[in-house]
Amino acid sequence: MSPLPPLKALQAFDALGRTGSLARAAADLGVTPGAIGQQLRKLEEAVKARLVEHDGRALRLTPLGATYHAQVRQGFAAFADAAATLRDANADIIVLSCLTTVLGKWIGRRMRDWTELDAQARISLVGSDAEPDLAQGGADLRIYYGGRLHPPHRTELFTDHIVPVCAPALIAGQRLSGPAEILRFPLLHIAWNPRFGANPGWAEWGRLIGAKPPPANLTYGLSGSAIDAALAGQGVVLGQLAFIGPELESGRLVIPFDLRLPLPEPYYLAWNPDSLKKPGARAFHRWLLGEGRAQGLASAPPL
Template sequence: MPSKPPLKALQAFDALGRTGSIALAALDLGVTPGAVSQQLRKLEDALQATLVHHDGRGLRLTPLGTRYHARIREGFAAFDEAGAILGDAADDIIVLSCLTTVLGKWIGRRMRDWTDLDAHARIALVGADEEPDLSRGEADMRIYYGGRIHPPHRVELFTDHVVPACAPALIEGHRLSGPEDVLGFPLLHIAWNPRFTAGPGWQDWGRLVGRHPPSGDVTYGLSGSAIDAAIAGQGFVLAQTAFIGPELESGRLVIPYDLRLPLPEPYHLAWNPTSLEKPGARAFHRWLLGEGRAQGLLAAPAR
């Protein structure tokens, strides 16, 4: 079974993907080519996957390796972005950390509302799946989901619900006689990170409508990617209501049957108390709480 890859192995793999050769990767990292090769073997052993191969001229990424590197690069780019933010000498930047999809599909879309209220507070948004240590100043605030260990200074924001959504073209020309007909279309699945309590899946929704869903459809590692696939007409997605508001308003997604299931855990906002002394931080904190309350009302099923 695949295990968590070592950070040094990921760094070596990223360097190979960026530079295109063992020698240049070694130069980039300040180590020997042999050390890079050793880390690549460790990575493949940990993941139980073939990511590189010899093509006669040297090591190259396999097709799987190329796709994996694209995701790894996103992670290292986020580290670089966070480092640049934290390295900024200005003490008045308020750093809000969020899960990647929460940033891209929810709070990031609402920031214009905040800037209309307060154009002077300096906000930096960082998408990161790893939880920052707020006590060490790795971020000022964090929107996080669930969690086995909660920061001491936190408040519940909202509990989201999932609902089946699709592009209008997917069901155009089809006469749906009931919610169970949704299960006859391609279904897009979401593989939750093992450290979270998984949200409801199609099996759960199938029990809600009294029909067992088929298996064998596509699974995505990020809910945002599954939503994007649904927008592209690839199938139905059990989308979190917080992540699809603009798509519903624009008509890019529709909900034929509004039968919702709650996530097993809520989203929280955590913060470092000393960070609230930054200019605009208390107002921004209150605004986030208000956005959370509003989203909770929108997510709840209609009575």
């Protein structure tokens, strides 16, 4: 089987056939006429046939070149049809971007509730710590933390709280006379990305109870990783309540003393207004806001 001609050479040849002029072909592709001529020579070398000829100062297709161009044109038309098919297939997909742990430990766990409400809407969940440009189609909606970003269309979703949690086996058989007793167990620390600001840790929780915690035994860069370590019995972590609901319900994690600290800033939901025109997008937007309100109530200290 003969190798396929270079794609750039075929594009230059197609442009010449469509526009009928070397200069117009160059303008169509945004290159110089010399670059078009070079690609045409590469194409003729690849197919071992004369496809273009000079007609005075102009360049035109040979009869064989015209026949070949008709087939090449069909090929590029097929490429365009394939691209349109992909665009149409993705046109109705609602892309929700979230911080990695927010996706894995919070909203991703709730999506079954959404699908039971509206199975027709097509949702794509993307976990990323990079903030997408909603205006340029980077995503349709974004759940993010803190107020440093100010998208034109956003609303507060909920404020989360942290609380000390651990695997029940870690404190089994131990008599804890007060909150300060927690500090004698291995402490797991979460070091946030500096762009999110300072997160409350063991020092702040210690001030809440009037004690000075020792240095943390292990430090993690992601809240989800620290929570997983607590699940494995490695120590006590100040876990965000939004991220540990199922583990508390199942008893895989327990709260020795329910003394909660709020995060310094809330989570927000931002969106591209044009994206709300997608099928099911407005309903999904309302559902996300409802889930945020419910989480805010669940995370707040008990009355």
